Amino acid sequence: MAAPPLLLLGALLGVPFSEASTAPQVTASVAPTEAVTLGVLLPGRNLRYPWAWPRVQPALSLALEAQLRPLGLDVRTAFASTENQEGQCDSRAAFFKATDLKRSQAPDVLLGPGCFRLHVVVESFAKFSQLPLLRAGVYLRRQDFSASVYAGPAGPNLLDFQAQLLRHFHWTSRALLLASRQVDYWQYPVWGFGKQLAATIPNIRARAYVYHQPDEKAVQFIQDNRVVFILGPLKMLQEIMRLAQAQNMTSGDYVFIYLDFLGESLSAEGHREAAKPWQSKECPDLGDLREAFRTVLMVTPHVPQTPEYRRFQSQLIQRAQRDFGVAVNDSLGTLVAGCxxxxxxxxxxxxxxxxxxxxxxxxxxxxxxxxxxxxxxxVTGTVSLNSNNDRETDFDLQAMRDVESGEFQVVAHYVGADKQIEWLGPIHWKKGSPPLDNPPGVFDMDDPSCGKGGG
Incomplete structure (x- = not known):
């Protein structure tokens, strides 16, 4: 007889099935009608993760307080940390805690795991246990995990938004994705970038390149394209913009679109002011990148500006400080907890x-x-799922308001459920109009306009 999936998974990880650790519990009780156990598998202490327990637990408590009495449910929360001793998300730790939850707490539904590298473990566990898995951290769609629900800010319709942007500005010839070697938080279809864009934009040449350092190879990839998407930490974006500035690629002939799934680049940190991603948290000037950033557009999650969301943020911050002694700021990172x-x-x-x-x-x-x-x-707006159990998420497009302030502001809002872009303000292009992705005589030397004007 074939071994159960969890035993096979344990063998792959080198983990004995019998080993487990005890999960601490947090209980929210009302007059019981139906008892439900919510099993939570998230990082326990490391606030580097937006889905760490001190941030998410207050959000869950607020949800339960709002719904338990009207629905007549008794929900008990059983939490287990997926961190290792160094405070990092760890597949072995996740396997231990998942199997321990099943044995000792018998959960009826799971929530987590947040980190990308834990998905195989936790989603396999959910499938084996026939439990719904509620997710709002990284996005990962695997066809064989039909019990998984995703409602986070990095939804699968990002590529649709990107495709609409390309069509809107008539960038239908070529595009490039520069991706960091290690995107810690978010799973993104890096190598499927070209294939998926080509499915909606015929004949586009869309390529992905794993960025290592600011060298001649990176310069060549950028020069071979005029529309460049960038996926990685803010330092990577700043490094690329310094490189582009040194190579005279920030005069308005190129556009750089930064994919910031948490909007962290727009939050204040250290010496960096809010909405000024050209500044460094260590040094506010950063070699005067402000002018270069006029050619940068930023894609960020849409953060509701409603009284309900602001009240949720305030309560989340207060409870995190009260219950865990940690300071959770009101940056876009709290959007994950809201999801x-x-x-x-x-x-x-x-x-x-x-x-x-x-x-x-x-x-x-x-x-x-x-x-x-x-x-x-x-609290994060309208929530509904598509046929793949994924929430149709909303995004914002940000651009520099003016050079004097150097601040970025929202110029467009993508409504995921409607798959439509709402334009809210102008983009101040350096040359007065969007750059061309295929200028005459640059890439296509057979273009009859190449020889015009004595060129």
Missing amino acids: FHDVLLLYLGALNETLQEGGTKRNTSRILEKMRGLKIQG
Whole structure:
């Protein structure tokens, strides 16, 4: 007889199935009608992760307080950290804690894991245990994990937004993605970049390049394209812009589009002021990159500006300080906690409908079907799922408002559910109009206009 999936997974990781560690518990109780155990697998202490437990736990508590009494549920939260002793997300630790949760806590639903490298472990565990898995950290779609629900800020429709931007500005000839060697937080289809764009923009030549350092090879890749997407830490963007400035590629003939899934580049940190990504947290000037950043557009998650979201942020900050003694600022990073809050609300609503119709908390497929059919108003806005159990997320496009201030502001909002871009303000192009992605006589030497004007 074939070994159970968890045993096979343990063998691959070199982990004995019998080893486990005890999961600490946080309990939220009301008058019980139906007892539900929420198993949480997230980093326990390291606030470098936006989905660390001190940030997410207050969000979950706020969701439960809002819904338990109206729904008549008794939800108990069993938490287990997926960090190793060094405070990093670790697959072995996740495997230990997942198997321990199953044995000792018998969860009815799971939430996590946040970190990309843990998905194989936790999603395999959810599938083996036939439990819904609520996610809002990294995005990863794997066809064989149908019990997984994603409601975070880095949804799968980012590529659709990118394609719409390219078509809007008539950049349909060529595009480049420069990606960091290690994108810690987010899974992005780097090597599928060209293939997926080509599916919606015929004949485009879209390429991906793993960026190592500012060398001649990187320069050549940029020169061979005029539209450059950049995925990596803010330091990488600043390094590329210094390189582009030195190579005279910031005069308005190129555009650099930075993919910032948490909007961290626009938050104040150290010497860096808010909305000024050309500054360094160590040095506010950074070799005067302000002028070069006029050629930069930034894609960030859309952060609601509603009273409900601001109230949620305030409560989250207060509770994190009170319950964990940690300072959680009100940056875009709190959006992840808000997404976990909202996906839990969506699950509770679907569970309630299932119970009302005579089902049970273990009718996973029925609950997931209910979740796909629901549309709720959460603290992060309207929450609904597509046929792949993914939330259609919203994004903002940011551009420099003016050179004097150097501040970036929202110029467009992408509405994921409608797949439409709402334009909110002008982009101040350096040459008065968007750069051409295929200028006459630059890439296509057979273009008859190449020889005009004595060129």
